Amino acid sequence: MQIEVFSLFPEFLQSYLDISILKRAHEAGHIQVGLHNIRDYALDKHQVTDDEAFGGEGGMVLKPEPIFGAIEAILGMDGKMPLFLLSPQGEVFDQNMAVEMSQLQSFALLCGRYEGVDERVREHLITREISVGDYVLTGGELPALILIDAVARQIPGVLGADNAAANDSHSEGLLEHPHYTRPAEFRGWEVPEILRSGNHAAIQKWRREQSLLRTAQRRPDLLQKAELNKDDLDFLKSQGYQL
Secondary structure: OEEEEEEEOOOHHHHHOOOOOHHHHHHOOOOOOEEEEEHHHHHOOOOOOEEEEOOOOOOOEHHHHHHHHHHHHHHHHOOOOEEEEEEEEEEEEHHHHHHHHOOOOOEEEEEOOOOOOOOHHHHOOOOOEEEEOOOOEEEEEHHHHHHHHHOOOOOOOOOOOOHHHHOOOOOOOOOOOOOOOOEEEEEEEEEEEHHHHHOOOHHHHHHHHHHHHHHHHHHHHHHHHOOHHHHHHHHHHHHOOOO
């Protein structure tokens, strides 16, 4: 997968891309991330990329010329590669969107800054606006990294085990079950006996029930959309949760 990122601070993203899973994914050829500085496409000698908003409103707005110049120079004029704007006004990013985007061969990300981008960028360049939550950040660089990380995890081979991402929280509409590792006893706290039993069917049942219970306790809203079978509903009812 090819991902092109347009930002005023591409060096901010590079450090995260150069470690751990994303670094290995790049080395293995699963993802390629190109980082592009919008400032390089400014038209004046001072490389100005923002200006005051028309109408006298406070705050600065990213100018259209450097953005159009960067996008057209890197992606071309045909607009075939999807371009996503990271913006608090966009659709809220979730696991389903990450899976959907992982099916693409390539896409590009535009990191907003200040009060946002000139509206003509939205109207004539952007395929889709994406938000990482109902709050405002200083810029789109952190959201871009969140999106790249979440999407990359869905690409076969990136995590090593083929089904690793399938067990993540939200992958089935539920929060993930608890995890334990060695030692079996730590400061008097023991790993549940069932996880040491070797009974894989019982372990899977326990994990499913714990996932249901954790979701009911922490994110009950997710249960309204999750695909639950009769055993799931019976278990929740036995724990005092009625859907």
